[in-house]
Amino acid sequence: MEDPVRASLDHCVKCTICETACPVAQVTPLFPGPKYEGPQAERFRQPGASADHSVDYCSGCGICSQVCPHGVKIAEINSRARAAYKAEVGAPLRDRVLARPGVTGPMGSPVAPVVNRVMANGPARWVLERAVGLHHSAPVPPYAPRSFQRWARSHRRGAGVHPDGRSVVYFHGCSTNWFEPDLGRMVVAVLERNGVQVRVPDQGCCGLPLQSNGLFEPARRTLRHLAHDLAAGGGDEPVVASSSSCGLMLKREGREILGLADEDLRAMGERTYDICEFLLDLHDQGALDTDFRRLPLRVLYHAPCQQRGHAMGTPALDLLRLVPGMEVVESAGGCCGIAGTYGLKKEKYGIAMAVGEPLFEQVRTGNPDVVACDGETCRWQITAASDHSSVHPVALLFWAYGLEL
Amino acid sequence: MQTIETEVLVIGGGATGVGVARDAALRGFATVLVERKDLAEGTTGRYHGLLHSGGRYAVKDPQAARECAAENGVLRRIAADCIEDTGGLFVTTPWDDVEFGDRFLAGCAATGVGVEEIEVGAALVREPALNPDIRRAFLVADASMDAWKLAWACARSAVEHGARVLTYHRVTEVLRNGDAVAGVVTVDVRTGVTLTVRAQVTVNATGAWAGQLAALAGCRPVDVVPGKGIMIAMNHRIVNTVLNRCTMPSDGDIIVPIRTVSVVGTTDSPVTDPDQLEVTQAEVDHMLDEGEKLVPGFRKARALRVWAGARPLFGAKEPGDEKTRDITRAHTLLDHRQRDGLDGFVTITGGKATTFRLMAEETMDLVARMASPGTDRPCRTATLPLPDSEPGAYYAVGSRLAQRERHLLDDQLVCECELVSRRDLTEALDRRPTANIDDIRRALRLGMGPCQGGFCTYRATGILHHQERLDQATANRALLDFLQERWKGLAPILYGDQLRQARLDDWLYQGLLDVEHLPAAAGAP
Ligand SMILES: Cc1cc2nc3c(=O)[nH]c(=O)nc-3n(C[C@H](O)[C@H](O)[C@H](O)COP(=O)(O)OP(=O)(O)OC[C@H]3O[C@@H](n4cnc5c(N)ncnc54)[C@H](O)[C@@H]3O)c2cc1C
Ligand code: SF4
Ligand code: SF4
Numbered sequence: 001m002e003d004p005v006r007a008s009l010d011h012c013v014k015c016t017i018c019e020t021a022c023p024v025a026q027v028t029p030l031f032p033g034p035k036y037e038g039p040q041a042e043r044f045r046q047p048g049a050s051a052d053h054s055v056d057y058c059s060g061c062g063i064c065s066q067v068c069p070h071g072v073k074i075a076e077i078n079s080r081a082r083a084a085y086k087a088e089v090g091a092p093l094r095d096r097v098l099a100r101p102g103v104t105g106p107m108g109s110p111v112a113p114v115v116n117r118v119m120a121n122g123p124a125r126w127v128l129e130r131a132v133g134l135h136h137s138a139p140v141p142p143y144a145p146r147s148f149q150r151w152a153r154s155h156r157r158g159a160g161v162h163p164d165g166r167s168v169v170y171f172h173g174c175s176t177n178w179f180e181p182d183l184g185r186m187v188v189a190v191l192e193r194n195g196v197q198v199r200v201p202d203q204g205c206c207g208l209p210l211q212s213n214g215l216f217e218p219a220r221r222t223l224r225h226l227a228h229d230l231a232a233g234g235g236d237e238p239v240v241a242s243s244s245s246c247g248l249m250l251k252r253e254g255r256e257i258l259g260l261a262d263e264d265l266r267a268m269g270e271r272t273y274d275i276c277e278f279l280l281d282l283h284d285q286g287a288l289d290t291d292f293r294r295l296p297l298r299v300l301y302h303a304p305c306q307q308r309g310h311a312m313g314t315p316a317l318d319l320l321r322l323v324p325g326m327e328v329v330e331s332a333g334g335c336c337g338i339a340g341t342y343g344l345k346k347e348k349y350g351i352a353m354a355v356g357e358p359l360f361e362q363v364r365t366g367n368p369d370v371v372a373c374d375g376e377t378c379r380w381q382i383t384a385a386s387d388h389s390s391v392h393p394v395a396l397l398f399w400a401y402g403l404e405l
Numbered sequence: 406m407q408t409i410e411t412e413v414l415v416i417g418g419g420a421t422g423v424g425v426a427r428d429a430a431l432r433g434f435a436t437v438l439v440e441r442k443d444l445a446e447g448t449t450g451r452y453h454g455l456l457h458s459g460g461r462y463a464v465k466d467p468q469a470a471r472e473c474a475a476e477n478g479v480l481r482r483i484a485a486d487c488i489e490d491t492g493g494l495f496v497t498t499p500w501d502d503v504e505f506g507d508r509f510l511a512g513c514a515a516t517g518v519g520v521e522e523i524e525v526g527a528a529l530v531r532e533p534a535l536n537p538d539i540r541r542a543f544l545v546a547d548a549s550m551d552a553w554k555l556a557w558a559c560a561r562s563a564v565e566h567g568a569r570v571l572t573y574h575r576v577t578e579v580l581r582n583g584d585a586v587a588g589v590v591t592v593d594v595r596t597g598v599t600l601t602v603r604a605q606v607t608v609n610a611t612g613a614w615a616g617q618l619a620a621l622a623g624c625r626p627v628d629v630v631p632g633k634g635i636m637i638a639m640n641h642r643i644v645n646t647v648l649n650r651c652t653m654p655s656d657g658d659i660i661v662p663i664r665t666v667s668v669v670g671t672t673d674s675p676v677t678d679p680d681q682l683e684v685t686q687a688e689v690d691h692m693l694d695e696g697e698k699l700v701p702g703f704r705k706a707r708a709l710r711v712w713a714g715a716r717p718l719f720g721a722k723e724p725g726d727e728k729t730r731d732i733t734r735a736h737t738l739l740d741h742r743q744r745d746g747l748d749g750f751v752t753i754t755g756g757k758a759t760t761f762r763l764m765a766e767e768t769m770d771l772v773a774r775m776a777s778p779g780t781d782r783p784c785r786t787a788t789l790p791l792p793d794s795e796p797g798a799y800y801a802v803g804s805r806l807a808q809r810e811r812h813l814l815d816d817q818l819v820c821e822c823e824l825v826s827r828r829d830l831t832e833a834l835d836r837r838p839t840a841n842i843d844d845i846r847r848a849l850r851l852g853m854g855p856c857q858g859g860f861c862t863y864r865a866t867g868i869l870h871h872q873e874r875l876d877q878a879t880a881n882r883a884l885l886d887f888l889q890e891r892w893k894g895l896a897p898i899l900y901g902d903q904l905r906q907a908r909l910d911d912w913l914y915q916g917l918l919d920v921e922h923l924p925a926a927a928g929a930p
Binding site: 001002003006007009010011012013014015029030032035036039040041042043044045046047049050051052053054070 | 665
């Protein structure tokens with residue numbers, strides 16, 4: 001059988017809609033755009049050979065695939081081509097490090113104060129940029145002193161959660177584990193508040209950073225490992241993810257981009273939910289506790305590109321609108337530019353900042369109390385670029401419930 | 406009327422004709438080639454694209470197999486830049502006799518065709534889209550060959566050695582001098598100007614038209630039956646190796662990956678006029694059904710274009726009374742002095758694109774004896790590479806993408822599908838000025854991709870208008886002619902994705918640009 005991602009190039013009629021939506025093509029001539037990179041260049045590609053390098057400027061945001069009216073899997077085609085290119089030229093050390101938060105996390109976390117001081121130090125960052133190509137201004141979050149998993153291991157089931165009631169597996173992702181453990185605790189608390197039992201199996205990375213850096217083979221191994229870990233000791237409970245991009249990896253990117261055909265992965269993908277999607281489902285079933293206290297905040301909600309890849313609408317927006325007093329506006333700017341690890345790189349930092357500028361401008365002029373966004377790297381980027389704090393939407397629900405850590 | 410004199414005159418600018426012209430020029434003969442259209446616009450530009458390993462004829466036509474095997478090796482040395490080394494597979498599908506594989510192996514061994522039987526699993530790893538139910542697989546040295554590149558490279562080499570190549574010169578009359586052919590009268594189909602070419606020896610290399618041309622010379626009928634074959638190009642490379650059914654040659658049993666497409670073909674039915682090749686819906690369906698046997702899901706892929714070519718098959722009795730497939734694929738060289746008592750005239754026809762060089766060599770061996778008896782002017786084409794070709798330096802499907810990547814910032818794309826840039830276009834026009842976009846297509850592949858000229862035709866017209874200083878009406882004519890030419894190959898395969906494309910292109914040209922009402926010059930004859 002021919003691979004369906006590649007075969008989808010046949011549907012392109014050259015309408016150019018994807019070109020007008022691609023945030024990267026709009027800010028740099030170095031990137032010839034999704035139509036060129038996807039359906040056009042793909043006709044010139046052959047297994048085991050790479051003829052193009054400009055595809056490395058595709059950030060993988062996935063917007064092109066979402067807007068193509070004919071179903072061309074453009075971003076997926078690009079990811080494959082990038083992997084072929086990286087396989088040929090070899091990925092730089094920087095990319096291989098950035099691609100492995102599951103490895104660097106356990107190394108950085110125990111020595112968090114030292115690493116964090118280095119990363120916050122101007123001159124040291126210049127040295128890093130020169131040495132490995134990590135842009136000196138790129139938003140790199142500090143390591144948390146205690147990982148989420150360490151907390152979860154000692155966490156007792158919350159009051160009001162019935163052992164025979166609804167239960168889920170929480171897929172927290174690397175960033176929650178190493179950088180934002182408080183977000184994980186809030187997710188658990190919000191779910192437990194709604195009577196949902198939360199299991200947090202030991203788990204690693206989903207392989208997305210590997211995949212977006214074109215390192216497909218290790219990405220496949222990593223994702224398989226994760227699926228195995230999440231399934232361990234459980235039945236077929238829903239898997240709930242608080243990182244929209246990592247959740248998407250389980251839902252479909254592992255299959256579509258990495259080409260994994262494993263049956264158990266497909267089954268897990270079908271029972272994977274984004275946390276806001278899951279909570280809104282509860283609400284639709286009348287099972288969400290809507291006893292929120294008044295929270296008079298002006299919130300700008302920004303749906304990350306990968307969130308849109310879930311094709312589930314904007315459940316976060318619907319949920320936040322349940323909170324009395326909260327004034328929620330949806331962002332008009334498209335992509336924030338960071339696209340995982342893309343905007344951290346020296347040669348792409350400027351592009352990423354230019355891509356995000358309309359969004360940052362909206363934040364600056366709208367001056368909300370807080371920005372809500374489902375993607376971690378997007379939050380870090382927005383905060384760094386606009387000097388406004390940003391949180392996961394679930395954090396706002398957590399506060400609206402009057403919960404405390 | 407202007408007259409030019411030469412030693413050797415070649416009629417026909419297909420693979421055979423340019424091959425003869427090159428061979429003649431390399432042997433030091435004053436040479437002129439006349440072609441009624443553009444080079445390789447006859448059967449050569451409409452063929453399947455396969456540089457045969459010989460496997461296809463190993464059982465049925467040993468002579469053709471032997472010749473293909475030898476010439477395959479020669480062309481890989483002299484014409485590498487026109488060849489993509491895809492390799493070929495012969496596979497036994499569930500519709501084919503498993504035992505035939507043994508006859509195939511024996512036939513290959515007897516005719517010098519290199520072959521290796523491989524595991525079915527290995528074949529599937531190499532070509533994942535291949536039918537998983539195949540039972541045997543054999544690897545051969547098939548390749549794909551770009552006919553336009555080949556024809557132009559031969560012509561260039563001939564010109565570099567003193568030959569003149571006159572395209573758009575149609576032979577309307579063959580001049581006689583008693584019992585000898587003395588040359589021809591041609592008319593330039595673009596301007597109507599006539600030209601006389603006088604020659605010591607005239608070579609009729611008009612392929613499927615050889616009978617018509619011989620009739621002009623007034624000799625006994627030359628019995629060439631045009632055998633029509635259709636091919637469908639699918640939008641992308643579904644496979645990267647040539648796929649053949651391991652069975653007696655039959656319809657739709659080969660898929661050739663060439664350039665950016667995969668071409669399925671072909672058919673074989675006798676016709677009377679090689680200029681009238683209709684494609685029927687039934688033929689299209691038949692090809693797609695056969696493609697499906699080699700590659701399940703083939704029907705769902707996007708068909709890009711369909712076209713037909715006419716095989717020059719020598720020696721059938723009359724059209725209609727027998728299957729042309731049974732005629733040998735080896736070529737025929739006629740010395741009309743021996744055959745008809747007509748001096749200074751030879752006909753070379755039949756054969757394959759794969760064996761064009763051998764055909765040219767044999768022809769020129771005969772012509773050299775006629776034109777300069779007693780002197781020794783040996784053939785040099787088997788060893789001297791064509792311009793731009795180095796032995797072993799084959800082109801790859803990605804070559805053009807790699808080249809485009811180097812000029813992303815300093816050159817504009819005109820044809821997005823086939824990655825033809827503005828510079829490519831202006832340079833091609835500098836080399837050969839024309840007011841005909843189809844000439845540019847054959848030189849650059851402009852307009853040959855998925856949108857079939859939808860987005861490049863108006864761009865190219867603008868550049869042509871500017872660079873060639875065409876007046877408005879002539880430029881409009883160029884645009885309309887090209888759209889019409891593209892449409893011919895689309896009409897029989899309008900379904901699915903290509904139908905959508907055609908609708909969008911139609912909106913562009915009819916809706917937005919209202920091309921039907923453009924003030925245009927009268928069409929070319
Ligand atoms: C459907 C099909 C598929 C094929 N596939 C393959 C394949 O995969 N591999 C392979 O090796 N071979 C293949 N062949 C065979 C191969 O294409 C031909 O044998 C070869 O191209 C013939 O070349 P030619 O130069 O003899 O004829 P042509 O290319 O037809 O050249 C003859 C030229 O003479 C010109 N002419 C005619 N009348 C006049 C006139 N009055 N004045 C001036 N010029 C004139 C014509 O315009 C034409 O350009 C295929 C053939 C067909 C039909
Ligand atoms: S939007 Fe889809 S159909 Fe249109 S040009 Fe892009 S890939 Fe092609
Ligand atoms: S994935 Fe994003 S950056 Fe890449 S081509 Fe598509 S829209 Fe552009």
